[in-house]
Amino acid sequence: MSSLATIQYLAASGEEGGFVPPSILEFFPPAIFSTDFFEINRIHMVRIIAAVVLITLFMMAAKRAKLVPGRGQNIAEIALDFVRVNIAEEILGHNARKYVPMLTTMFFAILAFNITGVIPLLNIASTSLVAMPVVLALWTYVVYLTSGVKKFGFVKYLKNSLFPPGVPWFLYFLITPIEILQVFLFRPLTLALRLTANMIAGHLLLVLCFSATNFFIFEASGALKGMAAVSLAAGLGFTLFEILVAALQAYVFTLLTAVYISLAIEEEH
Template sequence: MRGPLRLTTTRESALSTVATILPLAASGDDSGFHAPSIAEFFPDPIFFAGTPFEINRIILVRLFTTVVLVTIFVIGARRAKVVPGRFQNVLEMGLDFVRVNIAEEILGHNARRFVPLLTTIFFSILFFNITGVIPFLNIATTALIGMPIVLALWVYVTYLWAGVSKFGVGGYLKNSLFPPGLPAFLYVLVTPIEALQVFLFRPATLALRLTANMISGHLILVLCFSATQFFLFEAGGALKAASLLSLGAGIAFTLFEILVAALQAYIFTLLSAAYLNMAVEEEH
C-alpha cells in the first residue's frame, strides 16, 4: 500500500501549497483569485427544488454517466463475436482484469459468485470518478458522499449475507469476532476491536477513502485552472508568466487525476473482494 499512500500524500501536499500561495497572490484585489469552496459539491437545484426528488448538476452528471456506461456494455454484448474487434477487446480486457486480477486472485474458488458484484462496482466507480476530468462535466460524482455510502453498504450487506449464509449467525459471529489460536483472555481486547472492524470500520473506510480522494482531486484542479485564469487575465506585470506554471500544473494534475480515478476504483474493488473473502473463509 506504499504506492497509494504516497499518491495521497502528494495530493494533500499540493492542495495545501496551492491553497496557501494563490490567495496571497491575489490579496488586495476584490476581483482577484477566489479559491474554491466545499459549496461546489452542493450546487443549486435544477429540477424539483425543495422535494425529495431534487435534481442538481451532480445528479445530472450521474444520470448521464450511468446511461453512457450501460450503453457501452449493451452495445458490446450485442456486437460480441467469436473473433473480437478492438471495441470488444477493450471491454473483455476490463472484464478479465476484474475477474482474474481481483476476484480470482483474492477469492479463489469463491470468485465466480461475486464477479458480477465486483465488476459492477469497479466500472461504476471508474466511470463516476473519470467525470472529474471530462470537459463540461468537471466533477467526480463520487466526491459527494452519498454514492460511496451506497456502494459501501452494498458490499457490507453482501459480505454479511455471504457469511451468515455459509456459517449461520452464530458461526459467522464466532468466525469473525473470535480469531482462532489466541489465548482466551485476549478475546476481551480483540473481540470488541474485531466487532468495530466488521460492522463499522470496513464500510466507513471504503466510503470515506473514495470520497476524500475525489474531493481533493477536484479542488486541486479547480485551484490550478482558476489560478491560470487569474494570472493570465487579472494579474499584472511579471505575474502573467505564472499562468504558464499554473496551467502546466493543471495539465499534470489532470493526468494524475485519471490515474487516481482508476486507482481508487481498483482499491475499492480489491478491498471489497478481501472483505467478502474474510466472510466466507473458515479462518482469516
C-alpha cells in the first residue's frame, strides 16, 4: 500500500543499511510533465483523477434518475440529503437553500480528495498539500464575508461582527482586536491548516507502517521478520482510521463553513 515513490526511496536508502522512515519529501514528488509556467506531478494527477471520478459518478446518477430510484440513485440521494439536511438546513435554517450547492460541492470534493490517500496506486490525499485546502478556505472566506456585507452593508456587518452587543464598552478594547483576527484571519487559516495537518499525519502513518512491513519482510533477519505482521496489522488499522478521518474532515470543514456563513448573516452574534 506504500507509494511507489516511497518504496523506491527506501530501497535506495536501504543499500546503505537500515530502515529509513518516510519524510516530508513524499509530498513534493518530481514532475511528470513541466514547462516554464507550470508542472504536473503525481499529486496533481491524483487530484485530476479524483475530480473526474467524482464528476462522472454524479453525472451517471443524474442521467439515470428515475421516479422510482434504483440502488445507485438511492445512494446518491442519501448522500446529497445528508449535506442538505444535516449541515445546510441544520445550521442555516431558512437560508439553507441558497448555500446548498456550495456546501454539497465542498463536502464531496474534500471527501474525494481525502479518500485518495487510501486508494491503491494513488496512495496520497490531494489535500495533504496546503494549496488545495487554502483554495477551499478562501472560498469559504469570500462567501461568508460577501454574504454578510450583502445583507447588512459594509459598516453594519463590521459592527455586528466586531462589536458584540451587550458587552460593556471598555471591553471592546480587548474583544474587538480578537474578533478582527478571528473573522479575517483565524477562521480561514484554521480551516486550511486543520485539513492539511490531518491528511499529512495520516499519510505519514500509513507509509511508515507499510514501508516497515516491506523492510521487515525483505531486509530484516531472524526474529525481526515476525514484526512484519505487527506493522501490517497496524497499517490496516490505520487505513480504516484514515477512511474515518477523510470523511470526518470533509464533514467538519463543510460544517464550519455553514457556521461561519450563519454567523455572517445573523442579525446578532
